[in-house]
Amino acid sequence: MAKKSISPAELKEEKEITKAYRKLLKSARYSQTEEDVRKIRKAFDIANESHKGVRRKSGEAYIFHPLEVAQIIAEEVGLGTTSIVCALLHDVVEDTSLTIDDIEDYFGPTEARIIDGLTKIEEVFEREHSIQAVNFRKIILTLADDIRVVLVKLADRLHNMRTLESMRKDKQLKIASETLYIYAPLAHRLGLHALKSELEDLALKYKAPQIYGEITSKLKKTSAVRTRFINQFTLPIRQELDKAGIKYRIQGRPKSVFSIYTKMKNQGVEFEEVYDIFAIRIILNVKEEVEKAECWKVYSIATDFYKPNPDRLRDWISTPRANGYESLHTTVMSPGGRWVEVQIRTERMDAVAERGLAAHWKYKDKRSDAFDSWMQRIREVLETSSSNPIEFVDDFKLNLFAKEIFVFTPKGQIRSMPHESTVLDFAYEIHSEIGNSCIGAKVSQKMVSPGHTLSSGDQVEIITSKAQRPKAEWLEFATTTKAKTAIKGYLKLERKKIIAQGKTTIGRAMKKYAIKRSNQNFQILSTFYGVTQPEDMFYKIGVEDIHLNRLSRLKVEDGVITSKPRRKKVTTLDQIMAATNGKKSDFVLGTDSAVNYELAKCCHPIPGDDVVGFVTKKGMEIHRVSCDNTVELLSNYGYRAVKAKWDSNETLSFLSGMIIKGFDRKGVVNDITKIISNDMLVNIRSINFTTENGIFEGTITVYVNDTNHLKSVKEKIRALKGITSVDRLS
Ligand code: MN
DSSP, X not given: OOOOOOOHHHHHXXXXXXXXXXHHHHHOTTOOSHHHHHHHHHHHHHHHHHXXXXXXXXXXXXXXXXXXXXXXXXXXXXXXXXXXXXXXXXXXXXXSSOOHHHHHHHTOHHHHHHHHHHHHHHHHHHSTTOOHHHHHHHHHHHHHHOHHHHHHHHHHHHHHHHTGGGSOHHHHHHHHHHIIIIIHXXXXXXXXXXXHHHHHHHHHHHHSHHHHHHHHHHHHHTHHHHHHHHHHHHHHHHHHHHHHTOOXXXXXXXXXXXXXXXXXXXXXXXXXXXXXXXXXXXXXXXXXXXHHHHHHHHHHHHHHXXXXXXXXXXXXXXXXXXXXXXXXXXXXXXXXXXXXXEEEEEHHHHHHHHHTHHHHHHTOSGGGHHHHHHHHHHHHHHHHOXXXXXXXXXXXXXXXXXXXXXXXXXXXXXXXXXXXXXXHHHHHHHOHHHHHTEEEEEETTEEEOTTOBOOTTOBEEEEEXXXXXXXXXXXXHOOSHHHHHHHHHHHHHHHHHHHXXXXXXXXXXXXXXXXXXXXHHHHHHHHHTTOSSHHHHHHHHHTTXXXXXXXXXXXXXXXXXXXXXXXXXXXXXXXXXXXXXXXXXXXXXXXXXXXXEEEOTTTOOOBTBOEEEEEOSSSEEEEETTOHHHHHHHHHHGGGEEEEEEOTTOOOOEEEEEEEEEEOOTTHHXXXXXXXXXXXXXXXXXXXXXXETTEEEEEEEEEESSHHHHHHHHHHHHTSXXXXXXXXXX
């Protein structure tokens, strides 16, 4: 077979691919051994071969995308060979016939695991209708596995944002929103400042192109004036620094478009009124041992020339931020009467601030504590997290966007906590045992309750008591994920213990009456005691809500309960009737009844309800005992009341109503009616829904057999997403 000829255009493209590959190798500064280069080459060859013939929306060969992602990973995040290999291969399993097993064969288990994580995230994200919350959780979950998954994903997203131009308009908006909502905060949390800023700026470009264009052009127009100002402003400082023999460089970069936009929006001001459009950054080239002292020395020099605003001094050197950020910030008054922010930091701190994580690894030393403790916190949350992704994201998002406060232990140790943290949060931050037994705290010599909100600088001494136990109410004033998770965990465990206790108790009683402890019997007994599942019954027995003396009444054959479960009779009715009427026998409600009776329109009684009959001129009217009218009738016409009970041998349909409340969402009415008519085979008589401000309220009347039947309908509806309450109409 003749070899296919190559067109000049293809030849040119191949050359460009090779060029991009060479550039990548040059940027891979931690991949210098022959083995490293061989691995990267292999990954590139596999990716190039697998994506052959495929083009991106922009028209360029697909391989440019993984090459660019790997370039970001090597150059901008500063990661090593494994991450570069994974970046090159990040789309092959998703888009080509290669499998995870192939990757493992070619490279090894680490690469296979990372690609697997990336592919999974991709799968969830690419599904058009997927819930954002779930996606978000996936990312975080993989983070616990191997943080490189998240870093490659962030690089992938950055390149997609850089090339968003060729996408459809609606896709652009979706991707830009996701970037702002998920990826930029994630990058921030990982301390990848440069990446975060670029993601935000690009997202803004597509979300609000007009304002983005406006700010960029104004920044450009004012650039010359700014440079002149910065040169003048820094001149005396530079002279002093030179004299002191300090090695440094000065940057006068404007803030990101996005942060200027946020300031304009939050403060309701115009571009011209944002006073800190730029910050002056003095970056020192000094040894690590003396960096703190040197930074303060520069602070001293700067404030010799310009008066600082004491309220705006931020010492992130003594106490780095939770994401590892270190810097000394001050705002000083320039001769022209304008506030100027000056940031003082070392080259190491600057690298950490811009590139985050990777720089942390490079400068690995005791200062990476802050980052480690953050990672630790994420892990703790992940390991004990509830299974509900929405709840998880809510908890997590709160922490993600919250500002920090710093509080002190009695020994003077400092802890960073989210803004608005309470005493209880702090107690759990120290240790879950301390949280569990917290009864309050001494804050600045004053006693405060566990719900007290802490402020920065508070010295907090937690007071504990052995008798204390976490309570459900605590969830109302616990704000950190850690505290909430611990409390929920404790309560869940407590419930489990009670359930186990209840199960033992009923087990013993069943043994006494020769009832087998089978699932079938447990189910029958649950119905007998009016709960839907055995777990609830065990719990109620455990807290002594259910007493077991009625067990003796059951018919048992061969260890299996044979008597029909019946609702327990409420004694209060007997008591009321005894006081008002001397009749002994019950009036039986059924088709064979001797007297014509009617079910009251006010309370719609159904079999299973405790009922009472009232003799009227026409016959008899049946009310629920709990009906408001019953109380009135009994107190005024007690002599007309008759004991009544349902004929347990009949299955008839009775009309009953429910009132349903919840959050309005598309398809909710459909879901409810589907459950009632299709799943439960119940006939609906009428249905009426109204919506206001995203909250809906609906009334439905249905035909049911008895209270148990109605109860199971109610429970099915209550389990639907967004439903807050289902109540029987009274
Ligand atoms: Mn990709």
